[in-house]
Amino acid sequence: MTRMPYKIYLSEEEIPKKWYNLQADLGDRLTPFIHPATGKPCTKGDLTPIFCEGVVDQELNRTDQYIEIPEGIQSYYQMYRPSPLIRAYELEKKLGTPAKIYYKFEGMNTSGSHKLNSAAAQVYYAKEQGITKVTTETGAGQWGTALAMACAHYGIDLQVFMVRTSFEQKPYRKAVMETYGANVIPSPSDTTQVGRKILIDHPGTGGSLGCAISEALEVALNTENCRYVLGSVLNHVLLHQSIIGMETKAAMDQYGIEPDIMIGCAGGGSNLGGFIAPFMGERLQGKNAIRFIAVEPASCPTLTRGKFTLDFGDTGRMTPLIKMYTLGNGFIPSPTHSGGLRYHGMNPILSELRHGGELEARSYEQSEVFEAAVYFAQVEGILPAPESAHAIKAAIDEAILAREEGQEKTIAFALSGTGYFDLSAYESYQRGEMIDQETTVEVLEEGFQTIPTIE
Amino acid sequence: MTRMPYKIYLSEEEIPKKWYNLQADLGDRLTPFIHPATGKPCTKGDLTPIFCEGVVDQELNRTDQYIEIPEGIQSYYQMYRPSPLIRAYELEKKLGTPAKIYYKFEGMNTSGSHKLNSAAAQVYYAKEQGITKVTTETGAGQWGTALAMACAHYGIDLQVFMVRTSFEQKPYRKAVMETYGANVIPSPSDTTQVGRKILIDHPGTGGSLGCAISEALEVALNTENCRYVLGSVLNHVLLHQSIIGMETKAAMDQYGIEPDIMIGCAGGGSNLGGFIAPFMGERLQGKNAIRFIAVEPASCPTLTRGKFTLDFGDTGRMTPLIKMYTLGNGFIPSPTHSGGLRYHGMNPILSELRHGGELEARSYEQSEVFEAAVYFAQVEGILPAPESAHAIKAAIDEAILAREEGQEKTIAFALSGTGYFDLSAYESYQRGEMIDQETTVEVLEEGFQTIPTIE
Numbered sequence: 001m002t003r004m005p006y007k008i009y010l011s012e013e014e015i016p017k018k019w020y021n022l023q024a025d026l027g028d029r030l031t032p033f034i035h036p037a038t039g040k041p042c043t044k045g046d047l048t049p050i051f052c053e054g055v056v057d058q059e060l061n062r063t064d065q066y067i068e069i070p071e072g073i074q075s076y077y078q079m080y081r082p083s084p085l086i087r088a089y090e091l092e093k094k095l096g097t098p099a100k101i102y103y104k105f106e107g108m109n110t111s112g113s114h115k116l117n118s119a120a121a122q123v124y125y126a127k128e129q130g131i132t133k134v135t136t137e138t139g140a141g142q143w144g145t146a147l148a149m150a151c152a153h154y155g156i157d158l159q160v161f162m163v164r165t166s167f168e169q170k171p172y173r174k175a176v177m178e179t180y181g182a183n184v185i186p187s188p189s190d191t192t193q194v195g196r197k198i199l200i201d202h203p204g205t206g207g208s209l210g211c212a213i214s215e216a217l218e219v220a221l222n223t224e225n226c227r228y229v230l231g232s233v234l235n236h237v238l239l240h241q242s243i244i245g246m247e248t249k250a251a252m253d254q255y256g257i258e259p260d261i262m263i264g265c266a267g268g269g270s271n272l273g274g275f276i277a278p279f280m281g282e283r284l285q286g287k288n289a290i291r292f293i294a295v296e297p298a299s300c301p302t303l304t305r306g307k308f309t310l311d312f313g314d315t316g317r318m319t320p321l322i323k324m325y326t327l328g329n330g331f332i333p334s335p336t337h338s339g340g341l342r343y344h345g346m347n348p349i350l351s352e353l354r355h356g357g358e359l360e361a362r363s364y365e366q367s368e369v370f371e372a373a374v375y376f377a378q379v380e381g382i383l384p385a386p387e388s389a390h391a392i393k394a395a396i397d398e399a400i401l402a403r404e405e406g407q408e409k410t411i412a413f414a415l416s417g418t419g420y421f422d423l424s425a426y427e428s429y430q431r432g433e434m435i436d437q438e439t440t441v442e443v444l445e446e447g448f449q450t451i452p453t454i455e
Numbered sequence: 456m457t458r459m460p461y462k463i464y465l466s467e468e469e470i471p472k473k474w475y476n477l478q479a480d481l482g483d484r485l486t487p488f489i490h491p492a493t494g495k496p497c498t499k500g501d502l503t504p505i506f507c508e509g510v511v512d513q514e515l516n517r518t519d520q521y522i523e524i525p526e527g528i529q530s531y532y533q534m535y536r537p538s539p540l541i542r543a544y545e546l547e548k549k550l551g552t553p554a555k556i557y558y559k560f561e562g563m564n565t566s567g568s569h570k571l572n573s574a575a576a577q578v579y580y581a582k583e584q585g586i587t588k589v590t591t592e593t594g595a596g597q598w599g600t601a602l603a604m605a606c607a608h609y610g611i612d613l614q615v616f617m618v619r620t621s622f623e624q625k626p627y628r629k630a631v632m633e634t635y636g637a638n639v640i641p642s643p644s645d646t647t648q649v650g651r652k653i654l655i656d657h658p659g660t661g662g663s664l665g666c667a668i669s670e671a672l673e674v675a676l677n678t679e680n681c682r683y684v685l686g687s688v689l690n691h692v693l694l695h696q697s698i699i700g701m702e703t704k705a706a707m708d709q710y711g712i713e714p715d716i717m718i719g720c721a722g723g724g725s726n727l728g729g730f731i732a733p734f735m736g737e738r739l740q741g742k743n744a745i746r747f748i749a750v751e752p753a754s755c756p757t758l759t760r761g762k763f764t765l766d767f768g769d770t771g772r773m774t775p776l777i778k779m780y781t782l783g784n785g786f787i788p789s790p791t792h793s794g795g796l797r798y799h800g801m802n803p804i805l806s807e808l809r810h811g812g813e814l815e816a817r818s819y820e821q822s823e824v825f826e827a828a829v830y831f832a833q834v835e836g837i838l839p840a841p842e843s844a845h846a847i848k849a850a851i852d853e854a855i856l857a858r859e860e861g862q863e864k865t866i867a868f869a870l871s872g873t874g875y876f877d878l879s880a881y882e883s884y885q886r887g888e889m890i891d892q893e894t895t896v897e898v899l900e901e902g903f904q905t906i907p908t909i910e
Binding site for chain 2: 005006007009011012013078079080090108109110112149152153171172175176178179180181374377378379380381382383418420421423424426427430
């Protein structure tokens with residue numbers, strides 16, 4: 001048999017034409033969204049003023065294991081997908097491990113991450129419904145960039161509320177979004193009621209993701225033919241991201257690869273959830289015994305130190321209540337360079353899987369994550385996003401363990417994106433200026449106080 | 456027949472195992488390098504103190520049409536290649552042109568450009584020869600980044616002299632190079648004789664590529680087991696870059712594609728030269744009638760307004776004399792955002808082809824280039840480097856012409872890299888702050904005065 005290539009690219013015709021819906025496997029294990037005013041499960045009608053109909057149907061779909069990808073999305077996927085499944089030959093050699101290491105790399109499109117997979121779908125459904133404008137928030141800017149690209153493709157207006165500190169620290173991210181035609185506003189802004197209130201209560205604040213979500217929601221609710229779109233956390237986002245796992249599975253099947261361990265970083269959960277979706281589905285059906293590992297920053301330890309309970313998705317408390325692992329909607333993580341992993345909550349599916357024991361979780365300090373990132377860049381050639389480097393760190397640890405135990409494990413991890421826009425973080429690491437700030441029990445307690453008490 | 460996919464990826468086994476050496480087709484049409492002291496052609500012995508032996512042999516090889524790619528380079532190519540040949544379906548549709556447009560995209564590796572193809576080869580030959588350290592210069596930083604990656608891969612030390620203005624304006628480029636282990640010094644520096652002299656003569660200067668070359672050369676000549684490597688201009692660099700054209704040809708042959716026009720941007724000429732190499736070879740053998748077009752910035756119009764004569768490759772006049780199109784080794788281009796196209800000279804092969812009429816040339820102002828870049832980004836999804844956008848502009852112009860003339864032409868262009876590190880330029884364009892500065896006859900005259908007079 002010939003040596004497996006470094007990279008497996010499916011042909012464009014082999015790109016899967018269906019998403020995998022983990023909700024169908026979990027069924028009643030999942031708690032529905034709860035309307036905070038009534039305490040009752042949210043109906044489709046509660047959600048459609050905010051989200052496009054197409055994605056609301058998906059959000060509430062607990063029956064269909066596979067959902068057809070519309071042709072208008074398939075053709076866009078064909079422009080920038082498939083993403084390669086890469087065999088980390090060099091890393092294996094360098095580590096001297098008997099483990100086989102694979103990674104699915106989503107950074108080969110201009111947005112630099114997997115975010116485009118859901119941006120494409122959400123904007124497509126908006127267009128189908130006759131929506132002319134969407135709003136969103138962005139922190140580090142990867143989601144905003146992906147959405148700007150998708151909006152340029154489908155011809156939809158986009159207003160992005162960008163967390164003010166990022167807006168000021170990452171002018172280039174703003175420039176990319178504007179190149180793709182987006183209107184980018186620093187949040188909190190004086191263009192919304194909630195923004196003005198925050199500016200009065202906290203003059204000079206750098207903003208937060210939760211606050212930017214509230215502003216984007218307000219604009220969507222008060223503008224004709226406008227809806228809100230979100231880059232992570234929700235189940236329909238996870239569904240769209242399952243294209244990652246579906247491709248991974250198709251590629252692995254071609255080469256008879258059966259992973260023992262699958263690893264991904266987890267902020268809102270969309271990359272990890274999408275990557276493992278069909279594999280986790282099989283495990284829930286008793287067809288495999290894969291270990292699934294979520295990796296998060298020690299500064300925002302949602303799955304490792306959070307509570308599994310009902311909480312709001314945003315600081316402004318405008319979303320439904322979501323049953324998930326949470327640190328409290330008012331939780332303030334210590335500063336970290338992994339902006340994409342600084343969310344207080346976690347996707348409900350992954351939360352349930354963690355609760356049920358099917359998903360393991362661990363956390364790392366950022367300095368050890370950057371150590372792994374630099375090592376990986378030098379050995380494998382790809383400069384990873386700090387978020388993705390959490391998965392790298394865990395994969396390396398598992399590969400070293402396999403070496404110590406003399407076990408020929410197959411490890412697969414999700415490399416969600418590139419670090420081209422995170423070089424100030426790399427610089428700070430190289431200068432030895434990176435600080436690991438402990439998340440104390442006091443900080444956690446403070447966050448937990450913002451979890452609402454439900455009767 | 457099924458519709459051609461958006462992207463053609465060769466399999467790893469299909470990546471060509473030979474480079475194409477255009478020197479074999481041109482033979483005596485090429486003038487050898489001239490030793491400035493003796494006025495005689497340079498020998499191998501004149502060049503090996505500066506360059507590695509392997510590449511000197513290639514630089515002087517006018518007989519072998521194909522040169523075998525060593526396995527140690529092939530395996531590295533397999534890590535980040537092939538690059539995709541993309542059919543610009545969306546661009547064709549948007550332009551309403553009957554032309555078929557293809558582009559070969561070299562931006563899918565972390566260095567973000569084609570530069571890695573020659574960096575890999577040069578560092579490999581250095582390693583083979585027992586060299587432990589290489590030096591180079593970098594302007595915009597793409598070459599330095601590519602070289603840092605290759606040096607990390609092969610385990611060789613790297614010292615980069617980075618033009619001071621870039622060093623200060625592009626700290627992130629420096630951070631990438633350092634992540635890959637390079638030592639980056641702003642040029643002019645006080646670490647070399649030539650640097651110190653320039654600092655005394657021109658206190659506070661921002662430096663130039665020519666000056667950085669002189670510093671890198673000085674260190675290479677005065678350090679044991681150290682050689683100098685260069686990212687463009689020379690014939691061995693063009694040879695290594697011919698992997699681009701060889702892959703393009705292999706992919707086109709699979710689908711029966713025959714280009715009528717091939718386009719590339721030209722600074723030192725390595726991307727264009729590599730892209731067209733096997734096709735130009737066939738044209739020189741009378742096997743096709745492809746039109747080849749070099750595109751350059753109006754601010755540095757080497758091929759369109761330069762002289763075809765012997766000149767030095769660097770400002771410090773340390774290189775051999777090279778027969779090429781040149782604006783004079785002391786030419787100072789007006790400020791432009793395409794740092795990679797600001798070189799006073801041009802690769803000797805391309806210069807000869809331009810002189811002989813096989814290669815056309817045209818120039819564009821940077822504002823029209825950025826207009827094309829933004830248009831392309833929105834339509835095709837890829838954010839191009841400003842350098843590469845010169846080729847885009849010409850391809851769009853040719854596609855519009857095909858529409859007006861009702862001709863179903865096949866246009867192929869080289870998209871040499873991404874614009875992730877050029878976002879301040881995009882910002883300036885979007886703000887309407889981009890200025891086109893005319894290259895006056897006076898500016899040209901001044902440059903021409905620095906061309907040496909050869910008896």
